[in-house]
Amino acid sequence: MTTTHPCRSDISLCPLGTKSAPERELVCIFGTGDLGRSLGQRLLQTGYRVVYGSRRPHSCDPLPQGAQVMSHTEAAQLATVVIACVHREHYDFLEAAAPQLKGKVLVDVSNNSEKGLYPESNAEYLQSLLPEVSVVKAFNTISAWSLQNGSSDAHRQVYLCGDSADAKQAVRELATSLGLSVLDRGCLSAAREVEDFPLQLFPQWRLPLCLATGLTAFFFFYLLTRDVIYAYVEKDKDISFRIMVSLANKVFPIVSLIMLSLCYLPGVLAAFIQLYRGTKYRRFPDWLDRWMLCRKQLGLLALGLAFLHVLYTLLIPIRYYVRYKIAENVVSVIRENRTTVFDTTVAWRSDSYLSMGILGFVLFVLLGITSLPSISNALSWREFSFVQSKLGHLTLFFCTLHTYLYGWDRFLRPSTYKWWTPPGYMLCLVVPSVVLVLKLLILLPCMDRSLGRIRQGWERRGPEGEGTKPLMA
Numbered sequence: 001m002t003t004t005h006p007c008r009s010d011i012s013l014c015p016l017g018t019k020s021a022p023e024r025e026l027v028c029i030f031g032t033g034d035l036g037r038s039l040g041q042r043l044l045q046t047g048y049r050v051v052y053g054s055r056r057p058h059s060c061d062p063l064p065q066g067a068q069v070m071s072h073t074e075a076a077q078l079a080t081v082v083i084a085c086v087h088r089e090h091y092d093f094l095e096a097a098a099p100q101l102k103g104k105v106l107v108d109v110s111n112n113s114e115k116g117l118y119p120e121s122n123a124e125y126l127q128s129l130l131p132e133v134s135v136v137k138a139f140n141t142i143s144a145w146s147l148q149n150g151s152s153d154a155h156r157q158v159y160l161c162g163d164s165a166d167a168k169q170a171v172r173e174l175a176t177s178l179g180l181s182v183l184d185r186g187c188l189s190a191a192r193e194v195e196d197f198p199l200q201l202f203p204q205w206r207l208p209l210c211l212a213t214g215l216t217a218f219f220f221f222y223l224l225t226r227d228v229i230y231a232y233v234e235k236d237k238d239i240s241f242r243i244m245v246s247l248a249n250k251v252f253p254i255v256s257l258i259m260l261s262l263c264y265l266p267g268v269l270a271a272f273i274q275l276y277r278g279t280k281y282r283r284f285p286d287w288l289d290r291w292m293l294c295r296k297q298l299g300l301l302a303l304g305l306a307f308l309h310v311l312y313t314l315l316i317p318i319r320y321y322v323r324y325k326i327a328e329n330v331v332s333v334i335r336e337n338r339t340t341v342f343d344t345t346v347a348w349r350s351d352s353y354l355s356m357g358i359l360g361f362v363l364f365v366l367l368g369i370t371s372l373p374s375i376s377n378a379l380s381w382r383e384f385s386f387v388q389s390k391l392g393h394l395t396l397f398f399c400t401l402h403t404y405l406y407g408w409d410r411f412l413r414p415s416t417y418k419w420w421t422p423p424g425y426m427l428c429l430v431v432p433s434v435v436l437v438l439k440l441l442i443l444l445p446c447m448d449r450s451l452g453r454i455r456q457g458w459e460r461r462g463p464e465g466e467g468t469k470p471l472m473a
């Protein structure tokens with residue numbers, strides 16, 4: 001009972017330039033669990049034939065249509081590539097199938113629940129159990145879930161390692177047919193490293209999260225000192241209740257704006273480096289590369305903080321403190337028979353401040369949405385870079401202007417500088433202002449033209465007469 005599923009066009013699995021499906025080879029999968037079933041289904045969709053080796057060939061759960069199921073030894077006999085979709089704890093059963101597996105390729109897909117659980121990697125352990133098979137470590141970075149849903153996650157990189165070049169080549173072909181990109185990590189001794197990859201928890205988020213936490217802690221204590229402690233020491237007033245909303249609603253937008261500008265700073269720095277070097281064919285320093293790689297996470301964290309700022313701002317009218325102050329003001333105006341004058345400048349300023357905030361936030365949300373893989377995959381490169389670069393800088397501009405309008409002429413008043421320190425909003429304007437000025441400089445026609453030529457491959461002759469040949473392709 002074999003299948004010859006045609007390549008399905010809705011899941012882009014068809015490998016480019018590969019043979020047509022019918023004569024595809026037979027792959028054996030040990031274990032009818034989650035990964036075994038999903039991998040088998042994808043292999044069948046790609047045109048492979050699949051046979052399962054199971055402890056219970058007659059009573060296992062429903063399998064992908066078209067797959068065969070038999071005992072481990074029978075199944076191993078039929079195929080040259082066997083994928084062991086079984087947990088390491090159960091590998092000893094494989095010794096019974098050693099004669100049938102001899103000389104074949106055995107793929108180890110296993111992962112561990114934590115680092116350093118065993119003295120040797122799972123793949124090396126498997127190789128020691130079956131010295132006469134060629135063990136290849138692969139597929140451990142994919143998940144049954146993404147295979148089943150055909151999500152873009154399933155198109156991620158597969159790491160490969162093993163001691164036999166032929167065995168690795170066979171597995172590489174299999175993985176490429178599944179639409180996965182393959183990265184060879186070398187000998188089987190690299191298996192431990194490969195097994196540790198899936199255990200990394202949000203590796204690209206670590207730096208942005210540390211930064212957000214650090215900045216939040218710094219600004220919290222800075223503003224706590226300037227607002228609450230200052231009032232307590234200098235004016236003998238206890239306004240500690242402000243920590244919960246007022247202080248939080250200062251810290252969040254401050255950190256959000258700094259993080260948003262840190263998203264765009266590496267881009268302009270990179271442009272200046274290219275202008276200075278007069279070439280795009282030289283690598284950026286490592287720190288800049290790493291910074292560029294976590295821009296999306298920086299932006300998403302900044303968006304989260306901006307959301308908090310919006311929510312905290314919306315609840316201002318229902319705060320007890322605010323309602324109390326408004327009522328007290330109205331009562332005192334009536335009691336003292338004062339008249340208040342409507343100040344058009346203040347009205348303009350406050351409306352512009354709010355308007356810039358709203359525009360900045362809406363664009364910010366748009367940036368966040370377009371960074372989602374499902375949306376960004378649907379955009380062309382030009383559309384994506386238009387949104388992320390042009391709209392991104394516009395967002396930064398609106399949010400920065402929002403903060404300048406908030407400050408307005410406060411910088412002129414000596415009372416602003418409590419204990420000779422500048423207020424938080426002033427500090428947070430430094431980085432975004434620098435980024436915007438640098439971006440404006442890049443947009444100057446002469447700079448823009450040079451950068452455009454460099455990005456098209458033009459090179460300025462170096463002082464040492466390096467010539468115009470690319471230094472690195």
Ligand SMILES: NC(=O)C1=CN([C@@H]2O[C@H](COP(=O)(O)OP(=O)(O)OC[C@H]3O[C@@H](n4cnc5c(N)ncnc54)[C@H](OP(=O)(O)O)[C@@H]3O)[C@@H](O)[C@H]2O)C=CC1
Binds near residue numbers: 034090111144
């Ligand atoms: N699930 C996932 O997304 C991923 C899993 N992996 C790795 O793939 C392997 C399988 O994972 P998964 O499919 O989730 O696990 P499951 O628990 O869903 O399935 C494991 C299968 O192993 C077989 N099995 C269980 N006990 C024994 C035993 N004592 N002797 C022989 N066979 C046994 C069973 O198949 P049967 O009853 O047919 O014999 C069972 O269905 C693991 O090593 C895991 O680390 C790697 C990447 C992702």
Ligand SMILES: [Cu+2]
Binds near residue numbers: 402
């Ligand atoms: Cu604001």
